Amino acid sequence: MTAWMQNRGPDSDIVLSSRVRLARNLAQMPFPQRMDEQQGQTVVDRIQKAVGALQSGWQLQLQSLNQVSGIDRQVLVEKHLASPALVQDPVRFEGVITDPSETISMMVNEEDHLRLQVFLPGLQLMEAWQVANRLDDDLERLLDFSYDSHLGYLTACPTNLGTGLRASVMVHLPALVLTRQIRELFTALAQIGVVVRGLYGEGSDVAGNIFQISNQVSLGFSEEEFIHSLNVVAEQIVGRERHARQFLSQSHALELSDRVGRAWGILTHARIISSEEALRLLSDVKLGEDLGILTIPGSASFSELALMTRPGYLMKAANRELNPGERDELRASILRKNLLAKDEED
Amino acid sequence: MSPGSQPPLSCQRCQRRPASVLVTSVVNGEKSNRYLCEECAREEGAYHLMLDPQFSVHNVLGGLIGQVPKTAPMGDAKEMVCPHCGHSYQRFAETGRLGCDRCYDCFGAQLDPLIRRLHGASDHHGKIPARAGSRLKRRKEVEHLREQLQEAIAKEAFEDAAALRDQIRRLEASTAEEP
Numbered sequence: 001m002t003a004w005m006q007n008r009g010p011d012s013d014i015v016l017s018s019r020v021r022l023a024r025n026l027a028q029m030p031f032p033q034r035m036d037e038q039q040g041q042t043v044v045d046r047i048q049k050a051v052g053a054l055q056s057g058w059q060l061q062l063q064s065l066n067q068v069s070g071i072d073r074q075v076l077v078e079k080h081l082a083s084p085a086l087v088q089d090p091v092r093f094e095g096v097i098t099d100p101s102e103t104i105s106m107m108v109n110e111e112d113h114l115r116l117q118v119f120l121p122g123l124q125l126m127e128a129w130q131v132a133n134r135l136d137d138d139l140e141r142l143l144d145f146s147y148d149s150h151l152g153y154l155t156a157c158p159t160n161l162g163t164g165l166r167a168s169v170m171v172h173l174p175a176l177v178l179t180r181q182i183r184e185l186f187t188a189l190a191q192i193g194v195v196v197r198g199l200y201g202e203g204s205d206v207a208g209n210i211f212q213i214s215n216q217v218s219l220g221f222s223e224e225e226f227i228h229s230l231n232v233v234a235e236q237i238v239g240r241e242r243h244a245r246q247f248l249s250q251s252h253a254l255e256l257s258d259r260v261g262r263a264w265g266i267l268t269h270a271r272i273i274s275s276e277e278a279l280r281l282l283s284d285v286k287l288g289e290d291l292g293i294l295t296i297p298g299s300a301s302f303s304e305l306a307l308m309t310r311p312g313y314l315m316k317a318a319n320r321e322l323n324p325g326e327r328d329e330l331r332a333s334i335l336r337k338n339l340l341a342k343d344e345e346d
Numbered sequence: 347m348s349p350g351s352q353p354p355l356s357c358q359r360c361q362r363r364p365a366s367v368l369v370t371s372v373v374n375g376e377k378s379n380r381y382l383c384e385e386c387a388r389e390e391g392a393y394h395l396m397l398d399p400q401f402s403v404h405n406v407l408g409g410l411i412g413q414v415p416k417t418a419p420m421g422d423a424k425e426m427v428c429p430h431c432g433h434s435y436q437r438f439a440e441t442g443r444l445g446c447d448r449c450y451d452c453f454g455a456q457l458d459p460l461i462r463r464l465h466g467a468s469d470h471h472g473k474i475p476a477r478a479g480s481r482l483k484r485r486k487e488v489e490h491l492r493e494q495l496q497e498a499i500a501k502e503a504f505e506d507a508a509a510l511r512d513q514i515r516r517l518e519a520s521t522a523e524e525p
Contacts, residue, residue, distance in 0.1 A: 025447060030431045034445035113445065133473070140475045146447035151461070152470025154447040158461055163472035166493075193466075219468025 003101035006302040009122020020128040021117040023164035040093030050142035065090030074312025081105040162219025175244035198328040208279035260288030298341040357383035
């Protein structure tokens with residue numbers, strides 16, 4: 001299982017994960033959208049050779065996506081190791097490189113030749129950048145990246161130009177949603193060039209009060225400056241969410257524990273549950289746990305539980321394709337088991 | 347309007363297009379519901395851009411690219427094609443994606459204002475890759491030597507010019523040897 005989901009980090013009650021992504025392209029080779037199969041294969045071969053020549057510490061392995069089953073591809077997306085665009089209709093020269101702890105993933109031939117990302121639990125943007133930077137340095141000794149002295153790293157889309165960096169944090173903001181401060185916050189963030197998205201990135205729904213917050217701009221400042229400014233924003237969001245939680249637990253204590261208790265009741269007794277309902281209730285239970293309203297016997301983290309509700313993960317657990325009805329049943333059973341930490345049904 | 351009442355068929359703002367969006371606003375604690383068409387709702391800023399499920403970087407980029415001709419020397423930009431990869435500017439405008447790293451040179455005049463708009467900057471201040479970095483440094487050195495060579499020729503200092511010419515040749519040869 002993915003290390004960042006299992007482990008805790010600074011401010012883990014609110015910040016589920018920190019992610020740093022770098023976009024890189026091999027020099028003088030068309031970008032993925034424009035290349036033919038032979039060029040695509042050349043890119044994979046060069047990257048694979050470089051990854052093979054890296055020092056053993058990285059432990060990176062390439063998976064060619066056309067050799068990965070449909071269910072496993074879906075799980076890659078649910079674990080945030082690959083984008084939906086990459087796993088859809090995979091061709092031979094598209095791939096994902098990961099390490100055993102799934103802290104690092106590199107998408108090969110998605111929008112850019114290489115999209116390197118590092119995930120850490122909690123608010124650890126600078127730490128994630130340091131890992132990404134070290135790996136990038138090591139790769140750069142073996143690969144010639146497209147680079148221009150004025151524009152920096154050249155990317156398929158000009159929005160990623162310069163540092164090729166996108167830093168983001170996944171945050172759980174139930175109290176800001178409950179106290180209706182979230183819109184105001186997002187409006188303020190948009191004005192300072194910070195983007196807010198749902199759990200699964202561009203165009204995905206906001207579910208379970210989980211938001212992805214990232215920098216929009218990648219050119220004009222150094223990587224450390226971009227990371228630092230997002231870190232400041234993240235700290236402010238954490239502060240506001242804490243404040244809202246404190247307000248709720250002081251002035252709406254009864255309503256809050258009622259809400260948490262109801263969520264717990266449904267999650268631990270339901271026999272059929274949709275992914276949308278599960279994530280919404282898990283959000284309430286996580287809030288309750290963070291505020292000391294209830295203790296969850298099971299050891300799975302909120303991020304792990306959220307992953308367990310996803311269709312791909314369920315089908316992987318069942319080892320076969322499941323229709324939505326079957327998934328709702330299995331989801332309810334897996335949630336009961338993991339929340340109550342026992343195999344016996346209540 | 348009471349919550350139970352029937353929503354109107356046409357937009358309560360333009361009275362023309364069919365109403366499809368319920369916009370709830372709270373002003374001074376007074377809550378009001380209005381049924382608007384998508385266009386009017388958008389104009390009133392009722393949609394939050396970043397949470398709009400239809401939002402994608404490439405959609406927004408497409409909009410920006412469409413606006414660029416006002417400031418850029420567009421001319422026949424749409425028919426321009428990168429000679430290295432065959433990607434057309436038209437294709438870029440449609441997809442928001444370039445064909446290869448050299449498209450940045452080919453469409454430079456069109457891309458420059460777009461890049462400024464997207465990033466509020468046009469110069470990289472981040473990481474310099476070690477290998478490409480040393481090559482860039484040498485290229486800059488060659489440029490500098492060439493300037494000195496021109497000056498030497500202008501001053502008819504031919505011995506200096508010959509020495510500079512040899513130095514440039516050596517540097518260029520070492521750059522060309524790299525993979």
